[in-house]
Amino acid sequence: MRTKPFGFCLVPFLLGCCLLLSGAPLMAQNATSGPEVIRAVHQDLSPALRDIPPAIPSGLLHEHPVKPLHPEKPFSGVPDGAQQTAPIPRQATITSGLNFDGVGNGFVGPNGAFSVNSAPPDTNAAVGATQVVQWVNESFAVFDKATGNAVHGPVTGNTLWSGFGGSCETSNSGDIIAQYDKAAARWFLTQPVFRSPFMICIAVSTTSDATGSFNRYAFPMDNFPDYPKYGVWSDGYYGTFNMFSGNTFVGSKACSFDRSAILNGAAATMVCFQLSSSFGGLLPSDLDGASAPPPGSPNFLLNFGANVLNLWKFHVDFATPANSTLTGPTNLPVAAFSEACGGGACVPQTGTRQLLDSLADRLMYRLAYRNFTTAPAHESLVVNHSVRVSGGGKHSAEVDGVRWYEIRSPNSTPVVFQQGTFSPDSNSRWMGSIAMDKVGDIAVGYSVSSSQINPAIRFAVRVPTDPTGTLEPETNIIVGTGSQLHSLNRWGDYSSMAIDPVDDCTFWYTTEYLKSSGTFNWSTRLASFKISGCH
Numbered sequence: 001m002r003t004k005p006f007g008f009c010l011v012p013f014l015l016g017c018c019l020l021l022s023g024a025p026l027m028a029q030n031a032t033s034g035p036e037v038i039r040a041v042h043q044d045l046s047p048a049l050r051d052i053p054p055a056i057p058s059g060l061l062h063e064h065p066v067k068p069l070h071p072e073k074p075f076s077g078v079p080d081g082a083q084q085t086a087p088i089p090r091q092a093t094i095t096s097g098l099n100f101d102g103v104g105n106g107f108v109g110p111n112g113a114f115s116v117n118s119a120p121p122d123t124n125a126a127v128g129a130t131q132v133v134q135w136v137n138e139s140f141a142v143f144d145k146a147t148g149n150a151v152h153g154p155v156t157g158n159t160l161w162s163g164f165g166g167s168c169e170t171s172n173s174g175d176i177i178a179q180y181d182k183a184a185a186r187w188f189l190t191q192p193v194f195r196s197p198f199m200i201c202i203a204v205s206t207t208s209d210a211t212g213s214f215n216r217y218a219f220p221m222d223n224f225p226d227y228p229k230y231g232v233w234s235d236g237y238y239g240t241f242n243m244f245s246g247n248t249f250v251g252s253k254a255c256s257f258d259r260s261a262i263l264n265g266a267a268a269t270m271v272c273f274q275l276s277s278s279f280g281g282l283l284p285s286d287l288d289g290a291s292a293p294p295p296g297s298p299n300f301l302l303n304f305g306a307n308v309l310n311l312w313k314f315h316v317d318f319a320t321p322a323n324s325t326l327t328g329p330t331n332l333p334v335a336a337f338s339e340a341c342g343g344g345a346c347v348p349q350t351g352t353r354q355l356l357d358s359l360a361d362r363l364m365y366r367l368a369y370r371n372f373t374t375a376p377a378h379e380s381l382v383v384n385h386s387v388r389v390s391g392g393g394k395h396s397a398e399v400d401g402v403r404w405y406e407i408r409s410p411n412s413t414p415v416v417f418q419q420g421t422f423s424p425d426s427n428s429r430w431m432g433s434i435a436m437d438k439v440g441d442i443a444v445g446y447s448v449s450s451s452q453i454n455p456a457i458r459f460a461v462r463v464p465t466d467p468t469g470t471l472e473p474e475t476n477i478i479v480g481t482g483s484q485l486h487s488l489n490r491w492g493d494y495s496s497m498a499i500d501p502v503d504d505c506t507f508w509y510t511t512e513y514l515k516s517s518g519t520f521n522w523s524t525r526l527a528s529f530k531i532s533g534c535h
Contacts, residue, residue, distance in 0.1 A: 031273040031274060031276070032276050033273070034272055034273030034274060034326065035271045035322060035325075035326075036271070036273070036274070037271055038219055038220060038255075038269060038270050038271075038272060039268075039269045040217040040218060040219050040268050040270075041166075041218050041220050042164070042166060042168075042217070042218045043217045043218070043268065044164060044215075045206070046160070046162075046163070046213050046215075046216050047163070047213060048211065048212050049159070049160065049211045049212065049213070049214065050211040050212070052160075052162045054111055054155040055156045055159045055162055055169075055172070056156070057115070057117060057138065057139065057156045058138070059115075059117060060117065061116075062117065062119075063118070063119050063488065063490060064118060064119065064175075064493075066359065066493075067242070067244070068344070068361055069242070069280045069281055069343065069362055070343060072341070072342035072343055073339060073342040073343055074342060075338055078336045079336070080338070080387060080388070080401070080421050080423075081335030081336035081337065082419045082421045082469060083401065083420075083421045083423055084421060084422050084423065084470055084471065085423065085424060087424050087460070087474065088467060088470045088471070088472055090473050091463050091465060091466060092441070092463050092472055092531045092532065092533070094461065094475060094529055094531060095529060095530050095531075096527075096528075096529050097506060097527070097529055097530070098147075098527065098528050099477060099526075100148040100525070100526055100527075101523055101524065102123070102125070102134045102510060102524040102525060103134055103135075103139055103140065103141050103153070103154050104116065104121065104136070104523035104524040106515075106523065107141075107154060109152070109153045109154050110151065110152055110153065111152065111153050111154060111155050116520045117138070118137045118138055118174065118520075119137075119488055119522065120357075120490040120522070121136035121137050121492060121524060122137045122174060122176060122493045122494060123492060123494075123496060123510050123511050123524050124176060124177055124365075124496045124510070125496050125508060126178040126179050126180040126187070126188075126496075126498055127145065127180060127498045127499070127500050127501065127506075127508050128145070128180045128208055128210065128501065129185060129208045129501065129502060130145050130146070131143060131144065131151070131210050132144075132508065132526065133180075133189070133210050134510060134524070134526060135157065135177070135178045136176075136524060137174035137176065138156055138157050138173075138176075139153065139154040139155060139157060140154065140157060140189075141153030142210045142211055143526070145500075148526070151211065152210070152211045156172050157174070157191050158170070158172040158191075160189060160201075160203045160214065160216070161201055161203070161216060164216050164218070167193040167195065167197065167199055168193060168199055168201035168216070168218050171193045171195060171199075173195075174191065175192055175194070175226070175227060175228055175493070176190070176191045177191075179230055179232055179286070180232075180501060181232050181237075181259075181263075182232070182287070182288075182501040183234070183287075183292065184259075185207075185208040186204050186205045186206070186207070186208065187203075187204065187205040187214075188202070188204050188230070188232060189202075189203045189204075189205075190203065190230060192225050192241075194224065194226075197220060198220070198221040198222070198224060198225055199218050199219065199221065200219045200228065200239070201217070201218055202216070202217045202218075202219065202237070202257065202262065203215070203217075204262050215264075215265040217262060219270055221241070221253075223243040224243065224244040224245075225242075225243060226241065226242040226244060227241065227242045227281070227493065228240070229282075229283050229365050229366075229494075230284065231283075231284035231285050231286035231287070231366070231367065232259075232286055232287050233256075233259070233284075233285070233287055233293065233299045234259075234287070234292050234297070235256070235259065235260075235316055235318075236256035236257055236258060236259045236316050236318075237257040237262070238254070238284035238299045238301075238314065239255045239257065239270075240252055240253070240254050240283060240284050240301065241253045241255070242280050242281065249277050249280065250274070251275040251279055251280065252275045252279050252280050252282045252303070253272055253273070253274050253275065254275065254282060254301055254326060255271065255273075256270060256271050256299065256316040256318075257269075257270045260318075261318075269321075271317075271318065271321050271324045273314070273326040279303060279310070280362070281303045281304075281362030282303045282312070283301065283303070283363050283365060283366065283383065284299055284314075284367065285300040285367050285368075285369040286366045286367060286368055287369050288368050288369065288370050288499045289371065289499070289504055290438075290504060291372070291373045292371065293371055293379070294371070296315075297411055298313035298314050298315040299313075299314045299315075299316075300313060300367070300369065300381060300411075301326075301328070301367075302381070302383060303363060304334075304362075304363060304385065307333060307334055307336050308331045308333055308334060309331075309332040309334055309407070309416070310329035310330070310331060310332075311328055311330045311331075311332060311414055312326055312327065312328030312330075313326070313328055313411070314326050315327075330414060332414060332415070332416050334405065334416055334419055335421075337387040337388075337403055338388040339358070339360040339361055339387060339388065340358040340360035340386035340388050340398075340400035340401075340428075341358040341360055341388070341392075341398065341400065342360075342388075343358065343360050343361035345357040345489040346358065346398050346400075347430060347449055348397055348449065348451040349451070349454060349484065350450070350451055350483060351454070351483050352483045352485050352517065354483070354484055354485055354487075354488070355489055356449065356455070356484065356490075357489045357490050358386050358400065358430050358431075359492070360386040360387065360388075360400070360430065363383050363385045364384050364385050364386070364431065364434075364495070365494040365495075366383075366433065366434075366435070366496070366497070367381055367382075367383045368381065368383070368435045368436060368497075369381050370382075370436050372440070378408050378409060379409060380406055380408055380436060380440075381405075381406070381407040381408075381410055382405065382406050382407075382434045382435065382436050382442060383407075383434060384402050384404040384434045384444060385403055385432075386400055386401075386402060386429075386432065387400065387402075387403040388400055389401045389421065389423040398428070399423060399426055399427070399428055399450075400423075400430050401421045401422055401428075402421065402423075402430065402432040402444055402446050403419065403420070403421045404419065404420055404422070404432070404434050404444055405418070406418045406419070406436075406442070417468070418468035418469045419469055420469035420471065422444065422460055422474075424474070426450060427448050427450040427452075427453065428449055428450055429447070429448050430446060430447055431492050431494070431495050431511065433446075433494065433496050433497035433509065435497040435499050435507060437504060437507065437534045438505060438534060439464070439505075439533055439534045440463075440464040441462070441464070442461060442471075443459055443461045443507045443509070443529075443531075444459060444460055444461075444497070445458070445459040445477070445495060445497050445507075445511065446458060446495070447491065447495070447511060449480075449483075453479075453480075454481055454482055454483050454513075454517075455483065455484070456477075456480045457477040457478050457509075457511055457525055457527075459474060459475055459477060459509055459529070460473070460474040460475070461531055463531060463533055477525055477527040478527075480513040480514055480515075481514070481515055481516065482513075482516040482518065482521070483514065484514060484517075484519060484522075485517055485519055486519050488520070492511060492512055495509070495510065495511035496508075496509070497509050500528070503530070503535075504534075505530045505534035505535065506528050506529070507530065508526065508527070508528045509528075510525060510526045511524065512524050512525075513525060
């Protein structure tokens with residue numbers, strides 16, 4: 001295990017500035033190492049979560065600092081090449097489900113009241129057979145999917161590793177992810193350790209009950225594993241990390257954790273490839289739906305460069321790790337865009353001069369994958385990020401929108417099937433998450449703000465018969481009644497759009513908002529809905 005200490009990095013770096021010519025993809029030459037085999041340094045079987053006394057949360061207010069992928073970029077002046085300036089006529093009939101407060105300011109659950117002690121919340125949720133798990137920095141709760149009532153929590157994230165020993169138990173670093181392994185009917189919950197020795201802490205439930213027992217693992221990381229993102233796949237749990245050594249970005253690391261071993265509570269390894277410092281902010285593909293990827297399919301990894309998406313294929317072989325491969329990137333040209341706020345903070349709110357962080361220097365979680373096996377059979381990936389639409393000069397406020405994509409045939413001849421930038425008015429939209437249901441309906445959730453409104457939560461949808469690259473009129477989840485004040489500009493690192501695994505139709509979206517103006521007083525919302533054509 002590597003235990004060399006590294007400092008906390010606040011130095012920006014360039015992302016994907018050296019673009020490859022279109023054509024045949026590079027093989028794994030852009031990886032500086034790998035395949036690297038790393039064994040878990042500790043594992044055990046936990047008691048039932050419902051029986052574990054909650055760990056004591058930190059009472060100190062603290063901000064999770066952003067580690068940008070590059071210095072803020074000036075506006076190129078090139079108009080957005082995919083802007084949708086008005087919604088198309090509505091075809092979809094949207095049926096609203098639950099709409100309730102999640103973990104946040106004033107939330108009270110079976111384990112008591114939650115008190116905000118960190119920012120931003122990094123709101124994230126997963127949906128299972130009967131429950132929803134929502135995790136924020138630095139606590140989580142389990143909800144009954146039918147009623148929205150909390151059945152466990154709020155408890156601090158490291159409660160999951162109580163009695164495990166080591167830094168997984170004593171650290172509560174945030175940057176959390178909750179997933180539901182639909183094929184196995186298990187919960188996948190994870191957070192990193194952001195102090196030396198750096199760790200990735202993984203807990204996978206032994207049943208579909210998130211309040212039951214978990215197989216717990218600690219995997220060592222040689223450097224600071226920032227911004228971890230995960231995807232559930234047939235042959236592994238895939239993760240991507242922005243790796244720092246001291247003050248130096250050394251590139252994204254892509255890893256696959258042995259899913260079969262972890263599900264069975266056996267000794268487990270991960271196989272990793274370290275990319276060069278030219279590439280950061282990768283997302284792994286995450287399976288939605290009942291149809292698995294084709295046998296032997298690699299996991300897909302994606303990031304963006306200048307008007308291009310970069311696609312990799314990661315094939316893992318846990319029996320013979322040396323046979324594991326990372327190939328790519330294949331470059332997929334997209335319509336011209338500029339990052340919202342140049343990647344920094346410029347989103348306005350009413351009643352304050354405090355601007356909010358865009359985190360627009362990377363794709364937004366998740367990279368959702370679906371395998372359509374009926375005619376017309378195809379594989380699809382959907383993903384989004386935040387882009388500048390207009391303004392931003394000395395005399396005009398910037399307006400930002402959500403750029404979204406559908407990529408088809410990623411395993412053969414990948415193509416950007418459709419793309420659009422949703423910006424139907426002068427409000428800014430950012431911090432989105434996107435998913436697709438089993439009939440091909442798409443839903444995008446996001447935050448909305450301007451100098452005239454408090455940050456709000458909305459979503460927009462499209463059905464397969466809509467013109468490509470377009471979304472229908474948006475729907476409010478909740479109208480915010482407060483703005484974030486003073487010197488706090490952090491507004492999440494991601495939000496979450498998930499699909500209910502039971503009907504494969506119901507969308508669940510969660511992100512943050514404020515009930516009253518202030519700092520360290522955020523609330524979160526969970527809302528479900530479905531589109532009438534899916535049943």
